[in-house]
Amino acid sequence: MHATLFYLFAALALMSGLLVAFNPFSRNPVTRAMFLVLAMIALSGLFVLLHAYFLAAIQVLVYAGAVMVLFLFVIMLMDLRESERRRVGAFAAVLGLAAVSGLGALLFGALRQAPAGTEAAVGSTRDLGRLLFTQHLFPFEIVSVLLLVAMVGVIMLSQREAE
Amino acid sequence: MGDVFPQLAAISPDDAHGARYLLLAVMGVVAVGFAVAPLLLSALVAPRKPSEIKQSPFECGLESKGDAWVQFRVQYYLYALAFVIFDVEVVFIYPWAAAFTNLSTGALVAMGVFVLLLAEGLAYLWIKGVLSWK
Amino acid sequence: MIDWINNAIAGLSAQEQFALFGLLKILVAVFAIVLPLVAYSVVAERRISAWIQDRVGPNRVGIPFTNVRVWGLGQPLADGVKVLLKEDFTPAHVRTAYFWLAPMVAMVPALLTLAVIPFGSVLGAQPMVMADLNVGILYTFGITSLSVYGIVLAGYASNSKYPLLGGIRASAQMISYEIAMGLSVIPVFLLVGDLNLGQVIAYQAGGAWLVFKQPLAFAIFLIAAFAETNRLPFDMAESESELVGGYHTEYSSMKFALFFLGEYAAMVAVSAMMVVLFFGGWTLPVAGLNQPATSLGVGVLQIAVFLAKVIVLMAVFIWVRWMLPRFRYDQLMQLGWKRLVPLALANIVATAAVLFWQSTKS
Numbered sequence: 001m002h003a004t005l006f007y008l009f010a011a012l013a014l015m016s017g018l019l020v021a022f023n024p025f026s027r028n029p030v031t032r033a034m035f036l037v038l039a040m041i042a043l044s045g046l047f048v049l050l051h052a053y054f055l056a057a058i059q060v061l062v063y064a065g066a067v068m069v070l071f072l073f074v075i076m077l078m079d080l081r082e083s084e085r086r087r088v089g090a091f092a093a094v095l096g097l098a099a100v101s102g103l104g105a106l107l108f109g110a111l112r113q114a115p116a117g118t119e120a121a122v123g124s125t126r127d128l129g130r131l132l133f134t135q136h137l138f139p140f141e142i143v144s145v146l147l148l149v150a151m152v153g154v155i156m157l158s159q160r161e162a163e
Numbered sequence: 164m165g166d167v168f169p170q171l172a173a174i175s176p177d178d179a180h181g182a183r184y185l186l187l188a189v190m191g192v193v194a195v196g197f198a199v200a201p202l203l204l205s206a207l208v209a210p211r212k213p214s215e216i217k218q219s220p221f222e223c224g225l226e227s228k229g230d231a232w233v234q235f236r237v238q239y240y241l242y243a244l245a246f247v248i249f250d251v252e253v254v255f256i257y258p259w260a261a262a263f264t265n266l267s268t269g270a271l272v273a274m275g276v277f278v279l280l281l282a283e284g285l286a287y288l289w290i291k292g293v294l295s296w297k
Numbered sequence: 298m299i300d301w302i303n304n305a306i307a308g309l310s311a312q313e314q315f316a317l318f319g320l321l322k323i324l325v326a327v328f329a330i331v332l333p334l335v336a337y338s339v340v341a342e343r344r345i346s347a348w349i350q351d352r353v354g355p356n357r358v359g360i361p362f363t364n365v366r367v368w369g370l371g372q373p374l375a376d377g378v379k380v381l382l383k384e385d386f387t388p389a390h391v392r393t394a395y396f397w398l399a400p401m402v403a404m405v406p407a408l409l410t411l412a413v414i415p416f417g418s419v420l421g422a423q424p425m426v427m428a429d430l431n432v433g434i435l436y437t438f439g440i441t442s443l444s445v446y447g448i449v450l451a452g453y454a455s456n457s458k459y460p461l462l463g464g465i466r467a468s469a470q471m472i473s474y475e476i477a478m479g480l481s482v483i484p485v486f487l488l489v490g491d492l493n494l495g496q497v498i499a500y501q502a503g504g505a506w507l508v509f510k511q512p513l514a515f516a517i518f519l520i521a522a523f524a525e526t527n528r529l530p531f532d533m534a535e536s537e538s539e540l541v542g543g544y545h546t547e548y549s550s551m552k553f554a555l556f557f558l559g560e561y562a563a564m565v566a567v568s569a570m571m572v573v574l575f576f577g578g579w580t581l582p583v584a585g586l587n588q589p590a591t592s593l594g595v596g597v598l599q600i601a602v603f604l605a606k607v608i609v610l611m612a613v614f615i616w617v618r619w620m621l622p623r624f625r626y627d628q629l630m631q632l633g634w635k636r637l638v639p640l641a642l643a644n645i646v647a648t649a650a651v652l653f654w655q656s657t658k659s
Contacts (some may be wrong), residue, residue, distance in 0.1 A: 067441025129262030133290035205551030296627035
């Protein structure tokens, strides 16, 4: 049962991920965004299978429910017909390839370091909160600064748009 | 809380937790069926008499001109950005709230700094007029 | 008969019992509780609005093929048949796939949020909740955040000016109030110390309801709930004097009905959330109803108590709709970001400070 569900969610995530990048049927950016939402939800299913319930909930709340809504807004802000026609430029292709290979190297490194067959992480949201505020206090505070920087970024953007 | 409801604690052991998500998936299937079935039924029984007038976009009696697609004002987009930032903030506060009763003074101060920085961010957005609808 | 059922159940393994009762609970809750609740809240809306405006309202339809009228309670059936038999035309200019997808996406999240709501204590040995998750509240907010898509997609798919404006307005409104809503309930979980909704009820069974301990949190949550469900005074999505029908202007027949019912289902879901978070869920501090049921009768009574509380809150939703005028869009955004969010943050800080002070004192 567990294995079946894993393959189901993994296939769903991979398929919709592929359809985001290379959709043979449609060049509509909204369609791509919606497949990305589907991929996020499939990932959240995978987190549930790992017993990472908090992460699963966050995956839906933040990625599917917030970040993707922002993506949709951005898509609507652009001229849609224009972006449907647009081709990938050489610069964008090189940059994209570099990002993909960087991420791939990181993933490969992490997989090599991870001990085989780790037990599923059993822990509640409360344990997570405790860890976050004891062992990982410093990264947590960095996150708060990062969020502040993001807000300043919002203002920079808005003022450039206003001009 | 287990002492208030010993019965509840007894019937919901933690090892069955994963199975509850399976019920959630079943609920998802039922919910989708609940939404799809009436649409299919209506597609089967509803009459179909298309005409040119019916198929035109709804406007106030005028012929509509051009595509509906217009560029939106940037304000909507800024609210969406602020929303993502605050959503992440909310997500960080929840585990803190759940663990609050067992946390040290240091954790309280840490969250105080976190909330203060975000309140500062909110104030900054406010002063710069991002939050006002113009 | 009862013996036979008992024997049949005893013959099943624990896993089989879990699956059987889980499925039963889902089917009964969706089709025997939520569906009638949604259908009759539409009738209630029409009757209460008629009463407020000194009209009669739908009072004719009774039992089909008879002359029995029962105060117009047959209305949902007539409405359902009417909606089903109306022409469901898809305008030529729409993006067809999204045009079909949007009403479904509008309906599903409202039903899914109900899965974690404890709607009773126990019946026999079965806890009366479809899926008792430890991350209860986060799950609810996660699913609620998906309901924006139904409206955005409806606006986008219609490819027509009014729906597009209505859709984008509504989605900006919903995401703004989602923050206020998420922040407003954090003091509740500071007090309870667990994100599980069953524990929130257990906490309230041991003392006062949280609406009395956290009135500010409740006020913010209630206001945000009106905005999240796109109800007056915050129904910018429809705002019929400006946008005809908002995001569902181009919809007809069953697709329109799904948007319409989705709104009421979202009202049921958010009312149920408020009952659990602030009004003690299925508990009642009289006659031992604060404890989980030990007999079937008490179990059923507690479900009735829960439903009664939900119905009262639904009535508040309907009452407010017909009493208050609509906000302007700038006022709406101002209220959300400049009043509710800072208030909710202050409430969190104040609650945490008081709790901390109490813990150092003892």
